Amino acid sequence: MTSYETILVGTHGRVGRITLNRPEALNALNSQVMRDVVAAAEAFDADEGIGAIVVTGSEKAFAAGADIKEMEQKSGREMIMDDHFGAWARFAAVRTPVIAAVSGYALGGGCELAMMCDIIVAGDTARFGQPEINLGVIPGMGGTQRLIRAVGAYVAADMVLTGRMLSADEAQRAGLVSRVVPAADLEAEAAKVAETIAAKSLPSVYAAKAALDAALETTLAEGLRFERHAFAALFDTADQKEGMAAFREKRQPDFTNR
Numbered sequence: 434m435t436s437y438e439t440i441l442v443g444t445h446g447r448v449g450r451i452t453l454n455r456p457e458a459l460n461a462l463n464s465q466v467m468r469d470v471v472a473a474a475e476a477f478d479a480d481e482g483i484g485a486i487v488v489t490g491s492e493k494a495f496a497a498g499a500d501i502k503e504m505e506q507k508s509g510r511e512m513i514m515d516d517h518f519g520a521w522a523r524f525a526a527v528r529t530p531v532i533a534a535v536s537g538y539a540l541g542g543g544c545e546l547a548m549m550c551d552i553i554v555a556g557d558t559a560r561f562g563q564p565e566i567n568l569g570v571i572p573g574m575g576g577t578q579r580l581i582r583a584v585g586a587y588v589a590a591d592m593v594l595t596g597r598m599l600s601a602d603e604a605q606r607a608g609l610v611s612r613v614v615p616a617a618d619l620e621a622e623a624a625k626v627a628e629t630i631a632a633k634s635l636p637s638v639y640a641a642k643a644a645l646d647a648a649l650e651t652t653l654a655e656g657l658r659f660e661r662h663a664f665a666a667l668f669d670t671a672d673q674k675e676g677m678a679a680f681r682e683k684r685q686p687d688f689t690n691r
């Protein structure tokens with residue numbers, strides 16, 4: 434397996450795992466982290482043997498944001514010409530479901546990276562925030578757009594305008610976090626979610642993720658049309674026949690991703 438400068442990668446069965454590994458900077462997301470995470474996620478996405486991906490950080494920090502020291506002296510022109518955060522769009526576009534396992538700080542780009550994932554599982558120590566306003570800037574990796582869809586206009590405005598952090602419980606109540614568990618159980622819980630998804634039929638998982646994403650990007654009428662077509666297309670898979678036969682025969686399905 435390829436090795437990377439700023440992350441650790443591994444697999445367990447059909448689950449790929451990406452661990453941010455810049456402990457000296459609380460996993461701040463510099464350009465190398467972006468390149469590494471995108472490359473690892475795309476490699477897992479291209480592998481039919483992988484049915485779900487877990488992205489995690491350390492106990493203290495999922496990620497404390499984009500790397501402030503890397504950005505500090507840049508001009509607006511440089512930020513535009515580099516398209517400084519542009520490659521993250523490739524991470525958000527992987528077809529394989531991604532579970533963020535968040536412990537400690539998920540701030541700025543860290544919160545935004547978690548929101549590029551499909552499911553956020555949090556340890557009870559997790560803290561979510563968009564503190565960019567304290568640096569004289571605003572979120573730049575999707576915070577104003579994805580947060581508002583996740584938690585609604587008023588909680589999003591509170592976070593983005595004041596920079597205040599939400600606890601794991603607050604984040605769950607607001608709809609940002611899917612599950613909260615004691616920090617010691619985070620890895621096991623995230624693995625359980627990932628393994629559950631990875632055991633399904635991949636074509637249906639891809640279709641489900643694409644339809645969920647469509648809901649955030651299109652009108653209701655277009656989204657419903659997309660869903661109906663994606664639903665219909667799955668009837669050409671062997672796994673649909675297997676899944677429905679297994680139901681009728683009162684047994685577990687044996688999916689082959691065909």
Ligand code: CAA
Pocket residue numbers: 457458459461462497498499500501502503518538540541542543545564565568571572573574575576
């Ligand atoms: N960028 C670069 N370095 C960072 C960093 C970041 N976002 N966050 C932490 N670090 C570094 C610190 O500079 C420090 O390094 P040194 O030991 O060399 O000084 C090291 O990580 C440990 O951090 P602290 O000593 O600050 O740890 P702490 O426990 O006292 O505080 C914290 C933790 C509250 C998370 C604090 O580090 C902090 O406020 N970090 C910045 C959070 C932030 O503003 N994030 C938004 C960044 S901008 C952004 O993300 C834009 C976007 O939309 C993409």
